[in-house]
Amino acid sequence: MxxxxxxxxxxxxxxxxxxxxxxxxxxxxxNMLSYLSSDPKACINCHTMNSAYATWEKSSHKNVAGCIDCHLPVGDAIAKYQAKAIDGWNHSVAFTLNTYKNNIQIGEDGASRVQANCVRCHASENATLKINADKYHNVEEGSLENSRKCWECHKYVPHGKVRSLISTPYNLGIKEQMK
CATH class of the missing domain: 1.20.5 (Single alpha-helices involved in coiled-coils or other helix-helix interfaces)
Structure with missing residues (x-):
């Protein structure tokens, strides 16, 4: 040679x-491998999600729904991991390049997933809403998913009144509390 x-x-x-x-x-x-799990603690690997975790942890949803139950598609594993990959990429770019604001806003795709999951989980309440749609909702073609978003009225579910990196009480040190 x-x-x-x-x-x-x-x-x-x-x-x-x-x-x-x-x-x-x-x-x-x-902590890349933790994102493959459904553990809500994986979401606070980034300090920007501490307030979302801290407020969810004190909410009525804590014992019935984790982050992925609301924020990712349910039932279709391919769609779930595709959304997880896209969101993960977008989050890592935004956090690495510091292009996000202290009060993180959900995107259009994420909002439609959350709305679909609200409707899915609260099916019995949705039946009542459809009956009273003329009073409270603009229901198009019998679907609440195309009308107002649930959080337009239920603003503080499940993340509380204040959701900002610098203003949510007790959000600092959330990781240390979990050790």
Whole structure:
């Protein structure tokens, strides 16, 4: 084997080892594997979600619904992990580049998923709403999903009145409380 070939082979192996090491470190440092779970604690790997977690933890939904039960599609594993991947990518870009505001707003796609899950979980209440739709809702074609969003009236469910990085009481140190 010629000297140039050895240099190329060693350089390639070294580059591969460095790339693999950086990838493993990134997986470890970002707690990447925790995002594959359904544990709400995975959502507070980023400090920006502390207030959302702290307010949910004190809500009536804590014992019946976790983050993914409301924020991701239910029933279709492919759709769930696709939404999880897209949201994860968008969150990591926004958090890394610091392009988010202290009071995080849900996007249109996320809002439609949350609305669909509200309607799904509260089916018995939805039947009552359909009966009284002329008084409270603008129901199009018998579907509440196309009308007003549930949180337009139920603003404080399940995340409380104040949802901001700097204003939610007791949101700082939430990770330390869970140890």
């Amino acid at each position: 010629k000297k140039n070939q050895k240099v190329v082979i060693y350089g390639s192996v070294l580059s591969l080892l460095i790339a693999t090491s950086l990838f493993v470190y990134t997986v470890y440092a970002s």
